[in-house]
Amino acid sequence: MILTILSPNFCLRREYINNIEYFKPTLKDINDMQKLVKPYIEDGTILHRSNDEIATTIRSYTSVKIDNILCGFVALHIHSQELAEIRSLIVDKTNRNHGIGTTLVNMCLKEAKQYNVKKVLTLTYKEQFFLNLNFDIIQKETIPEHKIWADCIKCKHFPICNEIALIKKV
Numbered sequence: 243m244i245l246t247i248l249s250p251n252f253c254l255r256r257e258y259i260n261n262i263e264y265f266k267p268t269l270k271d272i273n274d275m276q277k278l279v280k281p282y283i284e285d286g287t288i289l290h291r292s293n294d295e296i297a298t299t300i301r302s303y304t305s306v307k308i309d310n311i312l313c314g315f316v317a318l319h320i321h322s323q324e325l326a327e328i329r330s331l332i333v334d335k336t337n338r339n340h341g342i343g344t345t346l347v348n349m350c351l352k353e354a355k356q357y358n359v360k361k362v363l364t365l366t367y368k369e370q371f372f373l374n375l376n377f378d379i380i381q382k383e384t385i386p387e388h389k390i391w392a393d394c395i396k397c398k399h400f401p402i403c404n405e406i407a408l409i410k411k412v
């Protein structure tokens with residue numbers, strides 16, 4: 243299920259990334275996703291999700307591969323008619339700063355619009371990255387959906403959380 247072989251509206255700085263594919267992952271991709279995200283789970287940047295949890299929510303993910311090797315993914319998790327959340331955004335170190343993360347977030351925003359979600363939230367340490375994408379900072383206490391906090395208890399940093407909450411209307 244290949245969605246894009248090089249997003250036409252996104253200019254990649256590194257000209258030789260010419261075999262890039264954004265796609266909806268399937269269950270066979272879960273092991274590679276877990277390998278990619280492992281270091282960021284260990285340092286607490288990204289929350290651990292079990293294979294079963296990823297399988298249950300596999301349709302929320304968008305992935306990207308270069309030369310057939312998984313190099314990033316993101317999930318758009320719908321909480322309610324009002325709100326969806328961008329989760330587990332990752333691009334491997336060697337392919338950063340070429341617009342792949344931005345493209346993944348833009349694909350989530352497009353998907354949110356297709357589902358008529360009104361706002362997209364993220365909880366992140368990458369505040370500037372999301373500010374560049376026109377997200378606005380909000381106070382965490384004002385996050386409208388209590389369901390989001392159910393995840394916090396699983397976080398390594400709980401209860402001292404330095405993540406920034408940002409939101410964008412779609």
Ligand SMILES: CC(C)(COP(=O)(O)OP(=O)(O)OC[C@H]1O[C@@H](n2cnc3c(N)ncnc32)[C@H](O)[C@@H]1OP(=O)(O)O)[C@@H](O)C(=O)NCCC(=O)NCCS
Binds near residue numbers: 341344364372
């Ligand atoms: C956050 C993360 C996904 C970004 O991925 P990325 O592919 O490097 O993202 P982009 O290339 O789109 O953007 C990175 C920077 O390059 C810049 N950039 C991207 N494409 C560009 C282009 N074509 N020309 C000029 N600048 C560009 C962006 O403006 C951005 O600048 P910033 O550092 O000021 O935010 C990546 O750093 C990562 O995986 N980090 C570890 C996990 C993590 O923290 N995830 C976030 C959890 S919510």
